């Protein structure tokens with residue numbers, strides 16, 4: 071006689087683990103089934119080489135919701151943030167560099183090297199973003215209202231949203247521009263120094279198959295100034311022990327509350343009986359029964375691969391088929407014998423230039439050129455590189471004196487042009503080019519590389535189960551946000567199949583290690599009993 075769980079959760083990503091912990095805390099029997107041998111999805115630490123513990127996908131955190139840290143007592147379960155100061159370092163080909171970070175005086179001094187006016191404007195620009203964040207941030211942990219529903223609760227929620235928008239006053243126009251527009255016009259309005267604009271612009275394209283001149287990138291830019299690290303807004307930090315430190319802490323909290331979690335447990339099919347989800351069938355044929363099935367994997371996998379789309383209303387299945395999973399992000403994880411010694415700011419041991427994100431992207435035109443080739447299916451000649459060295463702050467992730475580096479890079483198209491050569495050739499060429507670019511700024515770099523792995527969008531798809539290698543479980547463009555995520559009319563974590571829910575980044579508020587999707591989903595699931 072098989073057990074009947076209250077809830078089965080597909081996938082052990084950080085969002086799924088958050089949902090599991092909240093459901094278990096509310097007394098529900100919960101079973102989490104993760105395909106891989108480790109938990110966390112994109113928020114994992116993997117020991118790629120002995121002693122080198124690498125955050126193989128996500129690498130910095132700021133967005134994770136403070137209410138979840140408190141509710142689940144994640145610090146007691148081992149979660150620790152290491153705030154970064156400075157938070158960014160941009161070396162330029164002419165030998166100059168720009169450091170920026172939470173230290174406001176240092177940032178002012180640094181930007182003044184390029185423009186006095188920009189140094190004065192940055193705090194005003196950040197204050198504007200913070201006012202807009204005050205409007206947007208509370209919506210992250212709310213279920214989006216459904217504008218097509220006349221239910222009184224919905225109408226009330228829409229009214230509340232309209233009133234808080236009204237409170238923004240003339241910043242309302244800025245909020246709309248941030249939600250819909252391109253990053254470039256905003257940056258051009260505020261700043262004159264190309265060095266500063268290029269540094270900020272790289273954040274506008276993270277995970278997007280787009281350039282800062284394209285609509286929708288302003289929101290990605292904004293996404294990266296939200297969040298907090300130990301209570302300080304906009305500060306990004308490393309998780310001690312790598313990103314898996316966070317996922318393991320959530321898993322520990324969930325287990326303590328009674329959740330059962332299985333790894334190496336790939337779900338093959340969602341079982342649907344009489345229009346209701348009744349459990350799952352595993353790849354090895356074992357079946358588990360549950361009152362509710364909750365999917366933490368993306369909408370494409372959930373509805374088109376794990377079930378027969380014929381079970382779904384045709385319009386819904388079509389909307390899922392048309393979701394955008396474009397991606398041009400590749401990750402290169404490296405083991406280093408020493409830190410890069412930058413010609414413009416010397417230092418062979420970890421210093422301010424190593425603690426934050428190292429931006430290798432001198433101008434916004436450089437981004438446009440890198441994208442030009444990618445849109446026709448070729449890897450960029452000169453990719454944009456955001457590199458981090460968490461071992462500069464966290465001695466637990468590398469052998470003594472050695473270092474780990476993450477290079478988050480763009481653009482590596484998911485679909486290569488027919489005459490572009492094989493995937494393996496392209497991966498090798500791309501990674502070697504990235505190493506060369508870093509070596510142009512830090513001559514010791516190439517010989518410091520002990521080993522590396524390259525994750526193209528195809529590898530990201532295969533390893534983490536992300537359709538198209540899209541790091542956000544679906545593009546974060548306006549037409550796929552809020553009440554339209556994953557598809558219009560189904561942004562409340564429920565699906566057309568009774569008893570089947572979504573809880574991953576495919577839902578509002580989307581990608582990033584926020585936990586908010588899992589948190590909101592748990593609230594709605596518990597509301598249904």
Ligand SMILES: Cc1cc2nc3c(=O)[nH]c(=O)nc-3n(C[C@H](O)[C@H](O)[C@H](O)COP(=O)(O)OP(=O)(O)OC[C@H]3O[C@@H](n4cnc5c(N)ncnc54)[C@H](O)[C@@H]3O)c2cc1C
Nearest residue numbers: 081083084085105111112128129130337535575581582583
């Ligand atoms: C390369 C990369 C870099 C990133 N960098 C950052 C960053 O620095 N900071 C940040 O905030 N965000 C970053 N992101 C985005 C962020 O990591 C993700 O948006 C977020 O972690 C998604 O979490 P999730 O729990 O919703 O789903 P996922 O992490 O996608 O988890 C889904 C899980 O489901 C499992 N699964 C899939 N199919 C099945 C199946 N059939 N049966 C069982 N299990 C299954 C998968 O193995 C996976 O563990 C990055 C993502 C990537 C890929």
